[in-house]
Every structure is written in C-alpha cells, then in structure tokens.
Amino acid sequence: MLPARVAIDPRESLDSYLERIALVNDLTTKSLVRMLKENRDGSSVSTAFMLVRPSDELVGRIVDLTGLGASAVENSTLLRYDGGAPLNLDGFDPLDRASYRAIVCQGWFPQHGTQLCPLCLSHDGIWQLSWKLPVSTVCPDHGVYLVAECSRCSRRFRTRHHSPLRPRLDEHQPCGNPLGFSAPCRHSILREKPTAASEGAIRTATRVTAAIQGEETSVLDGALAPPAYLAEVRNLTTLLLHLASRSRARGFVALPV
Ligand SMILES: [Zn+2]
C-alpha cells in the first residue's frame, strides 16, 4: 500500500483521484499507472475503459494500493450512472472491446475526455465525474456553462489515449493533452473563462441533477421516475437537433451563427 492516503470526494472521477494519490505520494502518474498494471508474473492488468467500468482485477489493484473500498472505486466511474441514470452498461465487459461498441450505440454516451467548471476546479481541485455526461451542460453551483474544450489546444479536456492520467500535475491544473511530438499542453485550465448560463439552462440542469441523484421529476402534473425522465430529455434533444439540422430549419427558428 502507498504510504500517503487521501479521501475520495463523492463527486470525484477516478482519474482525478488517482492523480491526487500520485501527487501526495510524490510519484509521477506514469509510475503510478505502472504500479497499477504490473503483475509479478510479467502479465499486465488492463486499464482499458477504466473510467467506464474498470476490470475486477484493476479495482482490486487500486484497493490494495490506496486503501479505498471497491464500491468507492466503482462509484468514481460511469458505473455510478448505470441503470438508466442516465446510462445503461448492461452487457459491457471491459475486457471485450466489441461489448463497448454495443453500449455506445445507445446514443449520447460520454465521449472520451470531459467538460469542466474551472471555478469548481480552482475551488477544490476535484474533477467531477458528472462533467463527463453529455446531459450535463451547466454548473449549478456557479451558474455557468461547463467549458467543453481547452482554449489553447482546442481539444476536449483529458483527450488522452495512452494513459488515462495527465503527465504533469501542479496547482495550476495544466491541461496535459498530447500535442503531437511536442510537450503536452501546459495551459492552466483554471484560466478558462466560463460563460454565464441562462436561467432556463440552470433550471434544467437542476432538474437533471436531481433526477440523476434518484429524485422523481414532475412533468405536466405527473411524476416521472428518474430513468424515464432522463430518457425523455435525451429523446426530445435528439428530435430538436434533428429538426434544427434540416436545411429548411433556418426559416422556422433563430439558429446561432
Ligand atoms: Zn462550478
């Protein structure tokens, strides 16, 4: 077990927690990932789909190294949103790539990487798991739209393929996205300037957050269970996007330029 331990924040994503563990133990993230992967017999523990559903072997390795409970590890991955709240991970096996394609087909599945609220991040240094969800658009605490990409490298945050963790860590929260053959993007994410969200967007975000946390939502004088409400939000958004993208749509609605 690593000498220094830190408590995981209930909102935190696993990559954020592992980076903080590396930092307090004075390890590079590369060394930490190596410790998580290497087996004594020379075989390797898979970190593929670590943020979606980590393999049982990887969960065991994280538990051994950090002292965290297995359920806390799983709660920091997209497993938290399984059961239609708002994802469905039925049939997904992190060791079977074909099963990943099947769950992505459900639509609106979180892409690689994440959005974020720079104000939250500068306040507590915690990368919240909910920022990965496409249905999350606003930070209810600060009333701003989540920032979708780094203003320096123009890529979604944490767009990393080889390692889930950023190569360099410090209090400025460097972006860390790979930039071809040059050094990774060093732009401080804390310098991103989020835009104030509209009142309607904040109201919707508050309802969506409540539904994700398991609360019933009232719609047109009726109550909807969280999975039903979240599925309706997805279906309605898909329909509106479909209509707005038709060539004649410009005549019906004012579209942003
Ligand atoms: Zn915030």
Ligand SMILES: [Zn+2]
């Ligand atoms: Zn960047």
